[in-house]
Amino acid sequence: MSVTFSVGDMTVHRIVELDAPFLPALGMLPALTPELLDENRSWLRPHSLDANDVFRLCYQSYVVQTPHHTILVDSCLGNDKQRPRPEWHMKSDDTYMRALGAAGLSVGDIDYVMCTHLHLDHVGWNTRLVDGEWVPTFPNARYVFSRREHAATEAANARTANAAYEDSVLPIVRAGRAQLVDDDFQLGDHVRILSTPGHTEGHVSLCFGSRRDEVAMTGDLIHVPLQMRYPELSFAFDKDPALAAITRREFLERYCDTPTLCCTAHFPSPSVGRIRRWGEGYRLEDPNRR
Template identity: 65%
Template sequence: MSLKFSVGDLTIHRIIEQETSFVPALEMLPGLTAEVLAENRAWMRQAKALDEQDVLLLCFQSYVVKTPHHTILIDSCIGNDKPRPRPKWNMKTDDTYLRGLGAAGFAVEDIDFVMCTHLHVDHVGWNTRLENGRWVPTFPKARYVFARQEFDHWTEQNAKAQVAPFADSVLPVVEAGRHELVGNDHEIGDHVRILPTPGHTPGHIAVTMGRGKDDAVFSGDLMHSPLQTLYPELSIKFDVDPAAAAKTRRSFLERYCDTDTLCCTAHFPSPSVGKIRRKGNAFVCESI
């Protein structure tokens, strides 16, 4: 299983926290029919994207990217010591994530920027860790980059009723003065850009990297399963705006179709990284 990729002058490392069964396919994708699932069951199982009970298999991971100038972590997974409704995530105490970071050759002090595609629970968890009973930034030297629209949305939601991941994994970073709220035109050096991809959440972004062109794109929760490249209109039950998500997904797939851009997905089963290729009126993400 490949955990390291090189493209242009980027080196990309996958840091896996969990690769596991998640939600039944027919529940996760409300537009999916039993017939369409049956047509795709064989290749989905072969790709380890679907288990024997028709439950989707997902990877929960971060990407650490070395550019010529910076070391950037994209999405910080689930985290430890945090009360969560999902049993596999609740009050975790394992060292899988930090061990994975170390195996890739990184210490928490090496990260210059943490970028979150959005602020859902499984993308912000390791933003903070518990130290002497307090949540502190896990990556002490990093600037944490949040899309302003996304941050404002969750600030509003949290004001109505506490949103646990925002309270324990985002606000402590703000209180520590380590965050930057940025617009969709934000760039880091000459290698890192933001691509607005709304739908899953109001301010969801993808992150594109490369000097002068998109050598790699980090798609976040624009899509969760390879089934959604073949059927871009299938949105998941967690999308705040399923119609917008479907439109964004097709537009994204068209943009990168038949290019050399590496598409680094958040949740596709390993190897999770591939190139988008056209297949009829749809697409596939071909492993490299």
């Protein structure tokens, strides 16, 4: 599925690969209590929380067309890859490529692939299998990775083999297509990195706009809408849950009650909205709401 909208002098496309149940709410957010879940169940269902109290996640990329570049943010799951979840493992469907085509795009149109971090569900389409070898999916693109994130992932892979690094990151590095950048990286006058560590050591969010941050992409800073209302609820697999909670609130406060559109990585459709205050927390408001 592809959804397209315009922001300022940019066009943004949502490229959706999969929408599926992920983890039980009480396991996914360890600090979540049954009582707090009870208080919020009514507004979370049915889009974010299913009848069994399992959170649903959407796996998607965003493609941003600025006046200068076409940039793909986070490349989802990919095909032909050995992964730990059955719905991710050895995929062979054309959903992602059809969604890209529905947006009027081909793999050759992408100038940059920018990864918020290097987890398996954000790097999968970096590469595809051709004659038994992993090759860059986007033949004309530079792949932008946080230097700090890459160093941490490379070191972890040296200790314990990481399939996603081996099949979706290392081939990009070996092909000479990786661009390792620091937290002050900018691409022209439309693209900036915002350091948002906690989920991983070098996790970044991405900001787009010529005069201000018209669009901000969260990556895995936030996984589910309940974390907006209660930013202290960190994900079970955050590298540093305490730091993630601090970073999450700082991000939400930075953009709260501003015109900036927030593009989430895993929220169910519509996935995109403006951040508004909700008591001591926040919520994502549909940008089409009047």
